[in-house]
Amino acid sequence: MFQHPKDRPAPLTRREFVVRSALAGAALPSLSAILAACGSGSESPAGGSASGLQLARPDSPVTLPITADNPAVADGLKPESGPLRIFGYNDYIWKKVRNDFGDKYGVGIEYTVFDTPDEMVSKMQTNGSDFDLIVTVTLENIGKLAQGGLLQPLNHSYLSNVEGELWTAIPDFYDVGRAYSVPYVVYTTGISWRNDEISDDIGAMDNPYDVLWDTRYKGQTHMLNGSRDLIAMALLRKGYDPNESDPTILDTIKQDLLDGADSMGWKFDHVDYTELSTNGWEIHNTWSGQMVYYQYYLPKGLPITSLSYIWPPQGAGAKGGLISHDLFAIPKGAKNPVLAHALIDFLYDPDNALANYTYEGYQPPMNSLDLQTAIAKGYLPKSLDYTFVTQDMLPMGVSELELAPTVTQLYQQIYQEVTGGQ
Amino acid sequence: MASKGDAREGWLPRWYWPSFSAPGSLWLLVFFVLPFYVLLSVAFGTIDPIFATAQPVFDPRGWDTTAFRGVASDLFSSGSIVHVTFLRTLTYVGISTALCLVIGYPVAYFMARHAGRWRGLFLVLIVAPFWISYMMRMFAWVNLLQVDGYVNRILVSLGVLARPEQWLVGKPSTVIMGLVYGYVPFMILPLFGTLDRIPTSVLEAARDLGGGQIRTFFRVTLPLSRDAILAGCVIVGIPMFGDYFTQTLLSGTRQTAMFGNLIVSAMDSSLVNQGASLVIVLLVLLLVPMLYYLRRTNAAQELAGR
Numbered sequence: 001m002f003q004h005p006k007d008r009p010a011p012l013t014r015r016e017f018v019v020r021s022a023l024a025g026a027a028l029p030s031l032s033a034i035l036a037a038c039g040s041g042s043e044s045p046a047g048g049s050a051s052g053l054q055l056a057r058p059d060s061p062v063t064l065p066i067t068a069d070n071p072a073v074a075d076g077l078k079p080e081s082g083p084l085r086i087f088g089y090n091d092y093i094w095k096k097v098r099n100d101f102g103d104k105y106g107v108g109i110e111y112t113v114f115d116t117p118d119e120m121v122s123k124m125q126t127n128g129s130d131f132d133l134i135v136t137v138t139l140e141n142i143g144k145l146a147q148g149g150l151l152q153p154l155n156h157s158y159l160s161n162v163e164g165e166l167w168t169a170i171p172d173f174y175d176v177g178r179a180y181s182v183p184y185v186v187y188t189t190g191i192s193w194r195n196d197e198i199s200d201d202i203g204a205m206d207n208p209y210d211v212l213w214d215t216r217y218k219g220q221t222h223m224l225n226g227s228r229d230l231i232a233m234a235l236l237r238k239g240y241d242p243n244e245s246d247p248t249i250l251d252t253i254k255q256d257l258l259d260g261a262d263s264m265g266w267k268f269d270h271v272d273y274t275e276l277s278t279n280g281w282e283i284h285n286t287w288s289g290q291m292v293y294y295q296y297y298l299p300k301g302l303p304i305t306s307l308s309y310i311w312p313p314q315g316a317g318a319k320g321g322l323i324s325h326d327l328f329a330i331p332k333g334a335k336n337p338v339l340a341h342a343l344i345d346f347l348y349d350p351d352n353a354l355a356n357y358t359y360e361g362y363q364p365p366m367n368s369l370d371l372q373t374a375i376a377k378g379y380l381p382k383s384l385d386y387t388f389v390t391q392d393m394l395p396m397g398v399s400e401l402e403l404a405p406t407v408t409q410l411y412q413q414i415y416q417e418v419t420g421g422q
Numbered sequence: 423m424a425s426k427g428d429a430r431e432g433w434l435p436r437w438y439w440p441s442f443s444a445p446g447s448l449w450l451l452v453f454f455v456l457p458f459y460v461l462l463s464v465a466f467g468t469i470d471p472i473f474a475t476a477q478p479v480f481d482p483r484g485w486d487t488t489a490f491r492g493v494a495s496d497l498f499s500s501g502s503i504v505h506v507t508f509l510r511t512l513t514y515v516g517i518s519t520a521l522c523l524v525i526g527y528p529v530a531y532f533m534a535r536h537a538g539r540w541r542g543l544f545l546v547l548i549v550a551p552f553w554i555s556y557m558m559r560m561f562a563w564v565n566l567l568q569v570d571g572y573v574n575r576i577l578v579s580l581g582v583l584a585r586p587e588q589w590l591v592g593k594p595s596t597v598i599m600g601l602v603y604g605y606v607p608f609m610i611l612p613l614f615g616t617l618d619r620i621p622t623s624v625l626e627a628a629r630d631l632g633g634g635q636i637r638t639f640f641r642v643t644l645p646l647s648r649d650a651i652l653a654g655c656v657i658v659g660i661p662m663f664g665d666y667f668t669q670t671l672l673s674g675t676r677q678t679a680m681f682g683n684l685i686v687s688a689m690d691s692s693l694v695n696q697g698a699s700l701v702i703v704l705l706v707l708l709l710v711p712m713l714y715y716l717r718r719t720n721a722a723q724e725l726a727g728r
Contacts, residue, residue: 118690122475148472219591225674227691261676265592269674299570405474405692412691417503420679421687422670 055402056143057243061173064146064180072153073337080336082107084343087114087123087331088135093347094359101346107339117141124150129333133340136184136326139174140228140402145329146180152332153179158341161348167365169391170325174401181327182344185362186389188288188397189229189322190311192272196302197282203310206317209237211283213260222284225268225422227415228400229322230257233285236312236320242400245407250414257418268422273297288387292361295381304383311386313396323389323397325365354379363389465490465698474692489695493703504684504700511681514594515662518601522609522658523651525602530613531643534620545614548607556604560671563600564590567672592675600668605661609654616650617643649722656715660708 056062066072082105086093090113102109112131114120117138124134128150137145145151156163162182175181191208198217202208212221212233223230232242234253244250260266272284273293288309295304312319330340346352350368357363358379371388374380380388403411463478466485470477479485496504533544551559566573567589574586589596620643628638666682681704688697 116690118475118692121473125470125473125475144472219588265675265677267592267674268676405469405471408474409469409692412693416684416687416691416693418676419687420503420507420676421666421683421685422674422676422679 054143054147055404056174057401058171058173061176062143063176064143066153066179070149070152070332072155073158073341075155075157077338079105079107079339079342082336082339083110084108084336084339085110085112085130085132085334086135086343087112087120087131087133089114092135092360094356096359097347097352097356100352100355101343104346105339105342107336121145124331128331129335131331132334132336133343134329134331137181137329138326139324139399142174142181142327142329143402146175150332151180151329152334152337154182154330155341158338159345159348161345165348165350165353165364165366165368167367167391167394169394170365171394175327181329183325183365184328184347185289185360186323186325186365187362188311188389188393189224189233189324190286190288190309191283192286192291192294192307192309193283194306195308196306202283203308203315205315207237207319208310208312208315208317209233209319212237212266212285213256213264215263217283218263219265220282221264221266222272222281222286223266223268224270224285224287225419226270227411229285230268230415230418231411232322232400234260236322239320242320242322242398243403245403245410247410250410254414254417257414261418268419287362288389289360289362291384291387292380295384304381309386311393311397313393321397322400323393324399326362361387365389365391461698461701465695465702467695469692469695476694476698490699490702493696493699497703507679507681507684510679511663514598514601514680515659518598518605518662519609519655519659521598521602522606523654526606526609526613526654527651530610530617533610533614534617548610548614551607557667557671559604560600560668563603564671567596590672592673592677594678596672597669597678597680600672601662601665604665604668605658608657608661612650612653612657613647616647620646649719652715652718656711659711663704663708 054060054062082102084102084107086098086109088111093111098109098111114123117140120134120137121141121144124131124145125148142151156178159182166183167186170183170186172178191202191211193202193211200211202211205211211217212223223233228242231250231253234257235242235244235249238253238256240249240253244253267281270286270290272281272286273290274297286309288311291307291309294307298304298306311323312321314321328344330337334340347356347364348366350366353364353366354369354374354377357369357374363369363374369379371380371385371390374388375382375385459480460478462485463480464476466482466487466489467479468477468486469475493504496502497508499505529548533541533548537544565571568574569586569588573589574583577583578586624646625638625642628642633641664682664685666680666686669678669680669683681700685697685700685704688694688700691697
């Protein structure tokens with residue numbers, strides 16, 4: 001897999017921001033303009049906005065509307081003849097599994113790649129109906145894609161495997177009733193390190209995030225190259241909400257990040273499985289699903305046990321941490337919507353899901369996949385059991401959620417200043 | 423009396439010869455003028471209030487110059503990311519271009535004057551790297567420059583380094599090396615073309631008039647190749663200014679970020695107006711050396727015509 005969840009812009013507007021930013025704010029050339037727009041805006045009640053869009057939060061769930069001109073596909077239809085056109089991250093469904101699906105339904109499969117969520121959103125605006133299935137939509141994008149009329153509602157009568165397998169603990173506050181989306185994979189964001197190079201037990205630290213600012217590891221530390229992940233990590237380090245929109249707090253966080261970038265010489269990327277394994281880098285802010293890849297890139301003679309990973313809520317200091325899941329969605333105007341439903345359901349068949357998991361590393365949130373089964377059946381090496389996400393972990397973490405467009409721009413401006421555009 | 427050539431052209435319509443430029447003009451229109459207008463429309467356009475993607479404004483009467491003015495202002499604001507990155511890029515490009523010249527000129531001179539029957543082979547060798555994509559060549563350097571890579575092994579075994587160096591941790595020298603490696607063939611080829619065309623008789627005349635090898639070089643060869651040097655610097659320097667990939671692969675840190683990184687990062691986000699404005703600013707800045715080059719070459723042609 002390449003270019004997994006990164007750069008997650010999730011702009012949903014709020015009344016004040018849209019009104020006040022409509023002209024000058026829309027272009028937003030400088031940080032000062034962004035800060036000005038953010039500074040005097042107040043949080044909209046329950047995420048309401050002038051355009052009818054809502055910012056979903058766990059305490060403010062959003063039921064995405066289904067309109068008469070955009071109904072779900074009817075019940076009981078036969079799958080179309082394809083070809084099924086998937087729009088997704090590179091190789092985000094194992095080719096063998098895709099081929100198995102194609103063989104089962106006698107259809108061809110075309111796979112078009114996007115690199116970033118921004119690119120996906122942009123292409124969905126212009127060419128959304130060219131695709132039958134998106135793999136995947138991140139949480140912060142689902143609301144605007146659905147409310148912007150770019151998705152079609154799902155018909156759950158085609159998703160019997162999903163109904164039986166999907167974790168009940170997976171939240172749906174961003175799409176109550178899963179009208180437009182179904183979870184695909186679940187993962188945490190934490191810190192990985194080479195324990196043969198670093199004697200510190202990062203998991204035992206009171207605040208594991210501090211190690212990313214520890215100048216003993218200058219020139220040895222990688223950060224994820226996405227505005228949301230980078231800023232969320234710095235916010236969590238200081239005990240803030242990773243979806244913080246207060247410009248004063250964000251300015252403080254920016255200074256922390258600039259200090260870190262200057263004093264640590266951070267490298268920004270998301271290919272830690274190659275860098276950490278082979279290039280002498282010792283610490284990386286990373287996603288749990290990536291850890292499975294390390295075993296394929298380790299230098300000869302270096303055991304997988306030389307790598308460690310900590311999700312801060314599970315550390316001794318029990319700090320806040322990111323946990324999230326990616327979503328399937330079907331574009332409005334898809335030519336093969338029944339076939340798209342069939343693939344979603346196919347991937348919720350335990351055998352297919354587990355086969356896909358062995359390749360992808362990111363696990364499906366399915367009842368039939370537990371840690372013991374994954375290890376016993378060889379889907380996951382015992383030494384990587386710490387990458388496994390369980391339903392019990394969901395309440396321990398927080399997700400990166402939709403932000404108002406102006407706040408998204410502020411995040412991206414900070415990111416650009418901190419990284420120099422990496 | 424009309425010449426034979428004039429008589430032959432007499433029956434041709436006036437548009438005949440200019441029409442030969444039509445394919446090139448069409449190509450420029452479709453692949454440069456129109457895309458550039460779209461870029462202007464993005465730079466001076468707005469952002470979709472829901473999706474935070476670019477909303478180009480194609481009617482110039484509706485253009486909003488706020489983003490462009492912000493970028494232009496940042497360019498001259500000491501300490502701003504645009505200002506700092508621009509100066510850093512200027513420095514990297516200046517050093518890299520100079521190194522390309524220092525490396526490329528002797529190579530081109532050797533090929534033109536002393537390679538003899540091996541000249542064709544050398545030319546092929548100079549062009550050979552282009553058979554492999556730029557990205558793959560940079561990936562190769564990532565492997566070579568790793569802590570346990572061949573570069574460190576060789577330098578340590580030769581005693582140049584006491585212990586392996588970490589080349590990929592944000593070193594400007596590594597980025598500059600990558601730029602020089604990637605672009606030096608573009609310097610060599612125009613230099614070779616010019617040096618190869620300097621008549622031997624001119625050099626012999628210089629010798630006959632008492633000039634030694636060094637004096638002949640500085641008084642004859644170098645002045646005659648001045649335009650090629652300028653062309654090589656423009657050909658090498660301009661694309662270097664927009665390069666971002668070399669830095670991303672060989673460093674990827676804030677300390678070595680280049681102007682191209684700012685552009686790509688902005689274009690790939692809701693700061694797309696700013697990104698398009700950065701492209702325009704870069705284009706305007708690069709017009710300066712380009713116009714100087716055109717002025718120089720025009721002057722040289724006029725001189726030759728007289």
